[in-house]
Amino acid sequence: MFLRPLLDLLFPPLCHACKGAIPVAGADSVPPRPLICAGCLGKISFLESPLCTLCGAPFATDRGSDHLCGACLAHPPFHTCRSAAVLEGPLQDLIHRFKYGGKMHLADPLGVLTFQRVEQFLRQAGADCVVPVPLHRKRLRQRGYNQSQLLAEVLGKKLKVPQVVGNLRRLRWTEPQTGLDAGDRVTNVKDAFGVGEPKALAGKRVLLVDDVFTTGSTLGACVDALREAEVAAVAAVTVARGIPH
Ligand SMILES: [Zn+2]
Numbered sequence: 496m497f498l499r500p501l502l503d504l505l506f507p508p509l510c511h512a513c514k515g516a517i518p519v520a521g522a523d524s525v526p527p528r529p530l531i532c533a534g535c536l537g538k539i540s541f542l543e544s545p546l547c548t549l550c551g552a553p554f555a556t557d558r559g560s561d562h563l564c565g566a567c568l569a570h571p572p573f574h575t576c577r578s579a580a581v582l583e584g585p586l587q588d589l590i591h592r593f594k595y596g597g598k599m600h601l602a603d604p605l606g607v608l609t610f611q612r613v614e615q616f617l618r619q620a621g622a623d624c625v626v627p628v629p630l631h632r633k634r635l636r637q638r639g640y641n642q643s644q645l646l647a648e649v650l651g652k653k654l655k656v657p658q659v660v661g662n663l664r665r666l667r668w669t670e671p672q673t674g675l676d677a678g679d680r681v682t683n684v685k686d687a688f689g690v691g692e693p694k695a696l697a698g699k700r701v702l703l704v705d706d707v708f709t710t711g712s713t714l715g716a717c718v719d720a721l722r723e724a725e726v727a728a729v730a731a732v733t734v735a736r737g738i739p740h
């Protein structure tokens with residue numbers, strides 16, 4: 496504990512995004528430390544109210560309180576969802592390196608950042624367990640790790656709830672969602688997930704974790720599978736959300 500300030504003085508921690516030194520006296524020196532410098536944090540578009548109470552979609556206006564969006568009013572989803580920030584700028588670079596560049600250690604800053612931004616939502620969800628969006632075995636072999644599982648581990652530790660890995664499964668191979676439109680994305684992942692042992696999750700409140708929310712089709716397909724396993728509720732969380740332009 497007492498060593499930290501001294502170490503920081505001798506070897507200032509580096510920002511994960513720009514690799515610049517983070518000043519010791521800054522707020523970033525107080526744990527928990529996402530270790531992203533103030534300059535880079537300033538370039539991240541964090542999602543703020545007003546958001547849709549259920550799906551977490553941001554509204555065009557920056558005034559007013561959270562309320563239901565048109566889509567959730569018409570068809571209320573079974574689950575709620577929140578993301579920390581918009582998928583752009585330094586955050587997009589960080590996620591790209593985390594997911595495709597083998598930078599597993601970025602799970603920590605990304606997980607801590609997400610926890611800090613959506614802590615209230617996570618606390619209210621009162622999850623009994625944390626479940627990562629699974630990768631297909633083939634993709635897991637290619638990548639060597641499941642980035643959502645690493646994030647779920649960080650969030651589970653913060654919330655002091657266990658992570659359940661391997662029960663929610665990919666039942667079939669799906670092509671990457673990138674480049675598909677919203678309708679094709681839903682078709683691509685439909686019935687792609689299943690729960691191996693429904694009894695282990697029945698009646699539980701689940702926190703479902705993924706790195707990025709784009710159209711919500713992957714999360715939606717996971718929620719369908721969890722629902723079939725008769726979970727009590729699902730709250731989904733992602734680090735970033737792609738906002739259609
Ligand atoms: Zn930086």
Ligand SMILES: [Zn+2]
Nearest residue numbers: 547550564567
């Ligand atoms: Zn909504």
